Amino acid sequence: MADTNSNVAIAMVAGESSGDLLASRLLSGLRPHLPDARMYGIGGPKMAEYGFVSDWPMEKLSVNGLFEVLAHYRELKGIQNSLRDRLLAQKPNVFIGVDAPDFNFGLEEQLRRGGIPTVHFIGPSIWAWRGGRIKKIARAASHMLVIFPFEAEIYRKAGIPVTYVGHPLAQVIPMVPDVAAARSALCLPSDGRVVAIMPGSRMGELKHNTIAFVQAARILAQRDPGMRFIAPMAGQKQRAFFSELITQAGLQDLPIQILDGQSHTAMAAADAVLVASGTASLEVALYKKPMVIAYKMMRASWEIMRHMSYQPWIGLPNILAREFLVPELLQHNATPQALADALWKQLDDPAHQAMLRQRFTDMHHTLLRDTASESAQAVLQVIEQHKRTAGFSPARA
Structure with a gap:
């Protein structure tokens, strides 16, 4: 095992709230082995807990x-x-x-x-897209930790050391x-329908998705005045x-309960979720909830990215299922009316809801591994292998 003393240092970078959550699971597995190690870099509050x-x-x-990244390129670089x-x-x-x-990957390549x-x-x-990146990954990563079972073979064929660790969120x-407990925690009534509105954690996602999502909620509220809406936010x-x-859009009259964090509680409490594509859509599936996946972005970015995709799905639940289990409404198709209609169908079809619960339960079992332990063991092995091949020199503070 790696030296369990204060000279051991682990540097990490997570770039958003979903990465912070995923990284925290890895840290939860590493800390028992490296209680005094210095862990630093770029991360969020969940990583700070360790x-x-x-x-x-x-x-x-x-x-x-693509264009949003270019606008921030100098600062990011x-x-x-x-x-x-x-x-x-x-x-x-x-x-x-x-x-x-x-x-x-650019940073990893230089560090390696x-x-x-x-x-x-x-x-x-x-x-799904940009498959040519595997050449860069081969130069950048000494070892890959992957969270979907079909990914491991892709990296093995490319000669990249890889470990399938399951998805941390499945644990x-x-x-x-x-x-009932989730609704009680959020002071929501035990009866009546609840819809979670989740336009994304990034500022760009909020900018492009919020108005359509909230306008869809307004349409739903007109159909069912008793419906409650909750919107968990990643930060202040x-x-x-x-x-x-x-x-600014004049939608403040719609009673939406805005939550500080508590995204998992919101998913548990909801009857259905309107969610931006990304890790959150998989979280909703693991909570066995009907959903509509939607996404909007800068038009120029969309025109480029839509021609680079290898498959018809963008939502992780649909990608894992290899079919459209839940609706996806993207860019110009993500109109308030279309979103509201799709959500209403999700809310109003008990047979479909039962089917989704079963499919999502099966998906949950497939992704369930002791991710914290297995990912930590893989990292410790990388450290040990480096010590054997390069000689151990304690990290400097």
């Missing part, structure tokens, strides 16, 4: 869309270069990039050339959610922006 110190605000990396120089000087025992592939072993946790969706989320910055957007 003693992780973030040297930059994680939100700086939470940019999506500056952060990447500063972190690279610091890590090359300090020589941590391992660097772990958590998702954020466009930021992390500098003699630092690199682990990448959460493989990018090369099976965190209960197989049978406690709806997101909450303020969400509130500002709906006020």
Whole structure:
């Protein structure tokens, strides 16, 4: 095992709230083996619970869309270069990039050339688009940790060391959610229908998705005046922006209960969820809830990205199922009326709801592994292998 003393250092980068959650599961497995290790880099509050110190605000990396990234390129490159120089000087025992592939793979490639072993946790969706990235991954990652069972063979064929660790969220989320407890925690009535509105955790996602999502909620409220709406926000910055957007659009009269965090409680409490594509859609599936997946982005980014896809689905539940289990409404198709109609069908079809519960339960079992332990063991093995091949030199503080 790696030395369990204060000289061991693990550097990590997670770029958004979903990465923060996923990384925290890895840290929960590492901490018992490395109780005094220094863990630092870029991360969020859930990682901080395990003693992780973030040297930059994680939100700086939470940019999506091709042109949106270009607008922030200078700042992102500056952060990447500063972190690279610091890590090359300090020589941590391992660097772990958590998702954020466009930021992390470039950093990992430079660190690996500098003699630092690199682990990448959460493989990018090369099976969905931009498959050519596997060549860059081969240069960047000493070891891949993947969360979907079909991914491991892709990396093995490319000669990249890989471990399938299951999906961390499959451990965190209960197989049978406690709806009554969740509603009680959010002061929601035990009866009546509840819809969760989840336009995304990134500021760009909120900018493009919020108005259509909330307008769809208004249409649903007109059909069912007793329906309740909840909107979990990833942080105070997101909450303020969400509130500002709906006020500017004149939608503040719709009673939406805005939550600070508590996204899992919101999913458990909901009868259905309107969710932006991404990790959150898989979380909704693990909570066995009907959903409509929607996504809007800058038009120029959309025109480029839609021609680069290898498959007809973008939502993780549909990708794993290899069929449209739940509706996907994207870009110009994500109109308030279309979103409301699709959600209404999800709410008004008990047979469909029962089918989804079974399919999502099967999916949950497939993804369920002891992710914290298995991912931690893989990281420890990378550290040990590096010690054997390069000689051990304690990381400098």
